[in-house]
Amino acid sequence: MKIDEQLRTTYKRQRALADRLKNEVDKEILARKPSSWHYESRSKEEESFALKIEAGRVKNPDAIEDAFACVVVVPNYSDIKDAERLVIDLYGSPAYKRPQSHEITTKAPSDFRFDDLRLYMKYVEQGYGPPTGLAGVIFEVQVRTFLQHAWTIATHDVVYKADNVSWRRERVAHQAKAALEQAEVTIESMAALELSAALPETNDQFTLINEIISTLKSHWERDQLPRDVRRLAEGVYALLRNVRLSDGDSFRELLDVGQAKYGGSHNLNWSPYRSILQYLAEQQPDRLARFLTNKKSNGSAFVYDAVLAEMGLNRAGAPRATVLGTA
Incomplete structure (x- = not known):
C-alpha cells in the first residue's frame, strides 16, 4: 500500500517512541503480574497506522493513543479490577478509559460489540535506572479475560481483515461473543x-471424597498435606475403591488404628498416601493383595517396593501394582 511521505515520517517518529515504551512497559508489567495472567504487547505497524489516521479515527495524528499497546489477560471477570489496580499502581490514574464504568454501559442489551476495558496511560518514570525520556507519552492497556481474549484471537482476522464485509459473518462472531459472555456470567x-x-x-463419589478430605485434614497439619488436597483425596478414593473399602467410617478407622500403632502420630518420613498404603498392607492385607494380584482387573495403584515386600509379593506377582523403576 502506498503511504504518503508525510504520514511515513510521522509514523517513524511515533514508532521509535512506541518501541522504547514497549521495552520499558514489558519489563515493568511482567515483573508485577501474577504467573496465572497472560501478557502481550505490540508496536503499531505502518500500514495500520496510516489506515487509522486516513479513516479519521484519530484526534491527534501526531500522537496516536495506541502506537504502543499491550493486553493483560486475567482468568475471570472478577480479576479485571485487580489488573486495573496493578496498572494504576505503576503509572497513576489513566488519562481516560473506555468504557468509563464497569457498572454503566451505553450498549443496548442486544449489543455484543467489542467492549474490553481499555486504559490510556501516561508513562511514568519508575525511579530506577537512567531517565527514559518517555514521561507523559500515552499508551493503551487492554484488560480482558481469557474467554474474551480467545474470542478476539479467533474472530479478529476473520471479521476485520477479510477482503469483504459480511453481515452473516459478523452476526455469527457476535453470537459467539454473547455465548462467551453467558459463560463468564455463569x-x-x-x-x-x-x-x-x-x-x-x-x-x-463426591460425598466420600469430601469425607476423605475432611479426614486427611484432621490427621495431618496443613503444611504436611499437598496444596492440592483434592487430588490426593481422589487418589485415595481410587485406592479405597480398588480394595473395596469405600466408606468414610472405614477410612477414619484405618487412619486411627495406624496412627495408634506408630505412637500416636503418623510417620512424617512418609507421605500421607504412603502412610495410607502402609496401613492397608498392615490392616487389610487380604483386600490389598487380592486387588494387586488380580490379573483380570483393569485398575492399578502405585505401590512402593517396600510395601510389596512386607506383603510377601513381588512385581511379577502383582500385575495391578505400578512401581518405580519400570521404565
Whole structure:
C-alpha cells in the first residue's frame, strides 16, 4: 500500500517512541503480574497506522493513543479490577478509559460489540535506572479475560481483515461473543449457582471424597498435606475403591488404628498416601493383595517396593501394582 511521505515520517517518529515504551512497559508489567495472567504487547505497524489516521479515527495524528499497546489477560471477570489496580499502581490514574464504568454501559442489551476495558496511560518514570525520556507519552492497556481474549484471537482476522464485509459473518462472531459472555456470567456466579435447588446436591463419589478430605485434614497439619488436597483425596478414593473399602467410617478407622500403632502420630518420613498404603498392607492385607494380584482387573495403584515386600509379593506377582523403576 502506498503511504504518503508525510504520514511515513510521522509514523517513524511515533514508532521509535512506541518501541522504547514497549521495552520499558514489558519489563515493568511482567515483573508485577501474577504467573496465572497472560501478557502481550505490540508496536503499531505502518500500514495500520496510516489506515487509522486516513479513516479519521484519530484526534491527534501526531500522537496516536495506541502506537504502543499491550493486553493483560486475567482468568475471570472478577480479576479485571485487580489488573486495573496493578496498572494504576505503576503509572497513576489513566488519562481516560473506555468504557468509563464497569457498572454503566451505553450498549443496548442486544449489543455484543467489542467492549474490553481499555486504559490510556501516561508513562511514568519508575525511579530506577537512567531517565527514559518517555514521561507523559500515552499508551493503551487492554484488560480482558481469557474467554474474551480467545474470542478476539479467533474472530479478529476473520471479521476485520477479510477482503469483504459480511453481515452473516459478523452476526455469527457476535453470537459467539454473547455465548462467551453467558459463560463468564455463569463462572462468576458459580458460588451462588452451587446453592440452586434445581441441581442435585451431590453423589456418592463426591460425598466420600469430601469425607476423605475432611479426614486427611484432621490427621495431618496443613503444611504436611499437598496444596492440592483434592487430588490426593481422589487418589485415595481410587485406592479405597480398588480394595473395596469405600466408606468414610472405614477410612477414619484405618487412619486411627495406624496412627495408634506408630505412637500416636503418623510417620512424617512418609507421605500421607504412603502412610495410607502402609496401613492397608498392615490392616487389610487380604483386600490389598487380592486387588494387586488380580490379573483380570483393569485398575492399578502405585505401590512402593517396600510395601510389596512386607506383603510377601513381588512385581511379577502383582500385575495391578505400578512401581518405580519400570521404565
